[in-house]
Amino acid sequence: xxxxxxxxxxxxxxxxxxxxxxxxxxxxxxxxxxxxxxxxxxxxxxxxxxxxxxxxxxxxxxxxxxxxxxxxxxxxxxxxxxxxxxxxxxxxxxxxxxxxxxxxxxxxxxxxxxxxxxxxxxxxxxxxxxxxxxxxxxxxxxxxxxxxxxxxxxxxxxxxxxxxxxxxxxxxxxxxxxxxxxxxxxxxxxxxxxxxxxxxxxxxxxxxxxxxxxxxxxxxxxxxxxxxxxxxxxxxxxxxxxxxxxxxxxxxxx
Numbered sequence: 365x366x367x368x369x370x371x372x373x374x375x376x377x378x379x380x381x382x383x384x385x386x387x388x389x390x391x392x393x394x395x396x397x398x399x400x401x402x403x404x405x406x407x408x409x410x411x412x413x414x415x416x417x418x419x420x421x422x423x424x425x426x427x428x429x430x431x432x433x434x435x436x437x438x439x440x441x442x443x444x445x446x447x448x449x450x451x452x453x454x455x456x457x458x459x460x461x462x463x464x465x466x467x468x469x470x471x472x473x474x475x476x477x478x479x480x481x482x483x484x485x486x487x488x489x490x491x492x493x494x495x496x497x498x499x500x501x502x503x504x505x506x507x508x509x510x511x512x513x514x515x516x517x518x519x520x521x522x523x524x525x526x527x528x529x530x531x532x533x534x535x536x537x538x539x540x541x542x543x544x545x546x547x548x549x550x551x552x553x554x555x556x557x558x559x560x561x562x563x564x565x566x567x568x569x570x571x572x573x574x575x576x577x578x579x580x581x582x583x584x585x586x587x588x589x590x591x592x593x594x595x596x597x598x599x600x601x602x603x604x605x606x607x608x609x610x611x612x613x614x615x616x617x618x
Contacts, residue, residue, distance in 0.1 A: 371403060378422040386419055442466045443469050447473045459531035459532060460533065460562070462535060462555070467534065483529060516554075537577065538579040546583060547583050572598070592612070
């Protein structure tokens with residue numbers, strides 16, 4: 365398969381950052397947005413990238429993207445989602461925070477709260493929040509996943525089941541059009557399911573790129589959460605599920 369120098373660089377940029385945007389590529393290469401859109405359409409037709417609104421994603425249906433690449437995807441959107449989620453959580457609450465780059469954005473936005481009890485299976489969250497004296501951090505035991513600091517496995521599941529908390533903040537690697545919440549690691553999914561089962565109010569945080577991805581393992585269904593926070597939701601089926609099951613949908617760009 366022959367690729368031009370620009371196409372090869374676009375693919376490498378998408379691999380390094382998780383996604384590429386038309387306006388950024390237009391500026392980088394000094395060509396028109398129309399030229400970049402044609403480049404992206406050509407690369408997507410060859411299944412080298414996946415098209416999204418305003419850009420393209422590096423394919424992630426076969427294997428999960430590296431942690432640093434995932435952190436860079438929709439970073440501004442994740443920050444806004446984090447602030448919106450934190451605004452729903454009062455001081456002196458107990459909560460689970462699960463693995464994920466968007467849930468980590470929520471933990472950042474919670475640092476001005478007081479009296480929180482945080483139970484997490486995310487080493488990054490625990491390390492960030494442990495230095496704040498007004499926040500108590502409890503970390504699950506289990507197998508530490510080297511790629512992202514997530515703690516998974518049966519020991520983590522058993523640990524989570526000891527608690528019944530006010531709130532849970534969970535993420536998902538992908539959200540299917542039928543409302544299925546999906547992930548890559550079945551061990552992580554088991555922990556997420558325990559978190560959902562042991563929280564009084566479940567907050568799902570996921571940016572809009574999760575509607576355009578797929579993953580093989582089912583966490584659960586959108587109807588199992590109480591609040592869904594995203595930057596934007598353009599899928600009518602998801603909106604209908606939220607209405608039918610009384611899930612509060614919050615869009616940070618609206």
